[in-house]
Amino acid sequence: MTRDRATEDTDAMESLYPFLYSKETDLASVLEQVRQSTVDKAREITSLRATVLERDRSKLTECAHAMAASFAAGGRLLAFGNGGSSTDAQDMASLFLSPAGNEHPLPAIGLTNDIAVVTALGNDIGFEIVFARQIAAWGRQGDIAVGLSTSGNSANLLWAFDKARERGMVTIGIAGYDGGKMAELDSIDHLFVVPSPSVHRIQEAQTTVYHALWELAQAALTTR
Amino acid sequence: MSRPEHGTELIDTVFGRRAEPVQDLGDQADTVARTCHAMAARFHQGGKLLVFGNGGASTDAQHVAVEFVHPVIVGKRALPALSLTSDIATVTGVANRAGLPEVFAHQIRHLSHPTDIALGISSDGSCENVLRGLRCAAERGLLTVALTGGDGGQIARDASVEHVLVARSDDPRVVKEVHVTAYHILWELVHVFFEHPGVLQREMKS
Numbered sequence: 001m002t003r004d005r006a007t008e009d010t011d012a013m014e015s016l017y018p019f020l021y022s023k024e025t026d027l028a029s030v031l032e033q034v035r036q037s038t039v040d041k042a043r044e045i046t047s048l049r050a051t052v053l054e055r056d057r058s059k060l061t062e063c064a065h066a067m068a069a070s071f072a073a074g075g076r077l078l079a080f081g082n083g084g085s086s087t088d089a090q091d092m093a094s095l096f097l098s099p100a101g102n103e104h105p106l107p108a109i110g111l112t113n114d115i116a117v118v119t120a121l122g123n124d125i126g127f128e129i130v131f132a133r134q135i136a137a138w139g140r141q142g143d144i145a146v147g148l149s150t151s152g153n154s155a156n157l158l159w160a161f162d163k164a165r166e167r168g169m170v171t172i173g174i175a176g177y178d179g180g181k182m183a184e185l186d187s188i189d190h191l192f193v194v195p196s197p198s199v200h201r202i203q204e205a206q207t208t209v210y211h212a213l214w215e216l217a218q219a220a221l222t223t224r
Numbered sequence: 225m226s227r228p229e230h231g232t233e234l235i236d237t238v239f240g241r242r243a244e245p246v247q248d249l250g251d252q253a254d255t256v257a258r259t260c261h262a263m264a265a266r267f268h269q270g271g272k273l274l275v276f277g278n279g280g281a282s283t284d285a286q287h288v289a290v291e292f293v294h295p296v297i298v299g300k301r302a303l304p305a306l307s308l309t310s311d312i313a314t315v316t317g318v319a320n321r322a323g324l325p326e327v328f329a330h331q332i333r334h335l336s337h338p339t340d341i342a343l344g345i346s347s348d349g350s351c352e353n354v355l356r357g358l359r360c361a362a363e364r365g366l367l368t369v370a371l372t373g374g375d376g377g378q379i380a381r382d383a384s385v386e387h388v389l390v391a392r393s394d395d396p397r398v399v400k401e402v403h404v405t406a407y408h409i410l411w412e413l414v415h416v417f418f419e420h421p422g423v424l425q426r427e428m429k430s
Contacts, residue, residue: 027261027423034257034413041409042250046243053239061235083294087287091280091400098279100396199296200408207404211397212238219234 041201048196048205056192060209063172063190064216070144070170071217072224077108078138078169080131080160081148084203086112088148092210103218109138111160131160141168146210149173150202152180152193161187174209176202245393245402252389259369259387260410261424264417266367268424269339272304274366276328276357277345280400282309284345284371284407291411300415306335308357328357338365344385345403346370347396349377359384371406373399 067077077096079089089110096108111134112118121130135145145164147157152175164171165187172190175182179193194205249256263273273292275285285307292305308331309315318327332342342361344354349372362368362384372380373391380388391402417424 030417030420030423031254031257031261034260034416035253037413037416038253038256038409039250041412042246042253042405045405046246049239049242053235057233057235061233083290084287084296087283087290090286091283094280094283095397100279200405200412204401204404204408207401208239208242211401212235215238215397216234 044196044198045201045204048194048201049208052192052194052205052209055195056209059190059192060212061216063192064213065220066170066190067144067172067213067217068220068224070142071104071106071221073142075107075142075144075170076138076140077106077144077146078111078135078164079108079146079148080111080134080157082112082154082156085148085150085206086110088203088207088210089146091207092146092148092214095211095214099214099218104221111135128155128159131156132163135160135163135167135169139164139167139169142170143167144170144172146172146174147182148175148206148210149180149182150176150199150206152176152178152182157182158185161185172213174206176206241393241395241398242401245391245398246405248392249389249402249406255387255389256406256409256413259389260413261417262367262387263341263369263410264414265424266339266341267303267414268418268421271337271339271341271367272306273341273343274306274308274332274336274361275343275345276308276331277354278351279347280396281345281347281351281354281403282307284400284403285309285343287404288343288345288407288411291407295411297412301418303414308332308335325352325356328353329360332357332360332364332366336361336364336366341367341369343369343371343407344379345372346377346379347373347391347399347403349374349379349390351379355379355382355384358382362386371403373402 079093081089093108093110096106111131121133149157171188173182173188174192176194192209194202196202275288277285289305289307292303308328315327318330344358346354358368368385369387370379370385376390389406391399
């Protein structure tokens with residue numbers, strides 16, 4: 001859209017919806033609304049992280065020790081998720097595989113990294129098996145499977161956890177809201193549920209969960 | 225990595241390290257508001273968003289792109305956004321021919337329009353290819369926005385960057401988490417300005 005066209009549209013909108021253009025919607029008040037909203041969201045995430053720590057303090061430490069034990073025995077980490085969570089899965093895999101500084105590089109693979117594999121499986125069989133099928137190819141007893149989902153309902157994660165359990169992997173689920181269907185599975189050894197009504201705050205706290213697992217697992221490996 | 229103090233479990237130290245940099249982002253709310261306004265004005269003019277970063281930030285670039293293209297909140301407009309880290313053929317091709325510092329600038333040179341927005345993400349503010357991308361974008365008239373960390377780094381001080389949010393931590397994991405919150409907020413609050421198109425006629429510099 002060109003600037004002129006945009007201006008015309010705005011003029012047309014103004015004649016249709018004059019209430020949108022009352023003085024309460026001038027720039028200063030919108031900026032103030034946005035400023036306040038930013039402050040509120042920053043407070044919200046800090047309080048959510050405190051809730052996660054309070055609920056899952058011992059579970060996080062236990063899970064990190066299980067991960068350290070797996071890596072020490074030659075295990076690998078496979079991480080997966082959809083959408084924004086696929087980027088978390090890739091970030092988590094890369095954090096383990098190529099950490100900055102003096103931390104141990106550990107074998108880890110993001111199952112959304114290879115778009116040829118993902119689209120081949122999705123096209124030939126169905127999107128619900130894009131992770132399960134890769135776990136069937138890669139997963140060995142003692143490897144680690146980590147699935148991230150804000151809703152906890154992603155069908156391809158549910159299939160993946162079942163396959164990972166079948167393979168004897170250590171299974172870790174990171175979900176949001178009330179945990180969704182992931183909370184009903186018996187195939188997840190370590191489940192972390194971030195309780196928030198906001199998908200954004202859930203993702204932000206989920207990032208902290210896997211960062212904490214990485215840091216705790218690194219520490220556990222160092223002291224082994 | 226810092227070790228737990230006597231009597232404190234490591235996990236408390238890990239979680240505790242997040243609080244202050246997040247509070248500091250809240251203290252940058254004015255900059256957030258002005259950045260959202262400038263970005264909304266560019267989208268309103270038909271501009272698109274180009275996002276780029278290295279390592280963990282490359283996954284943030286993809287996350288930002290999906291956030292704008294496929295809104296999680298029903299009823300919000302889909303907006304054009306592209307991660308410059310997703311085309312691995314181009315990234316590795318340019319890196320191999322011209323070097324890693326050129327990978328983002330090259331794509332900006334050939335994919336951007338002056339009404340677009342360039343968003344560079346660098347956890348220590350010193351990534352050479354992110355800086356080059358932002359400089360190339362500024363020369364072409366794009367709106368330039370950066371998310372950095374630490375003390376802001378060279379990118380935060382560079383004249384080519386119009387809007388900067390700094391995650392004040394030396395821990396790259398904490399920086400990333402503050403960045404995720406920052407771009408979630410940028411996405412959500414850009415849409416607030418669309419509800420008031422009368423205020424999108426001009427941009428303000430922060």
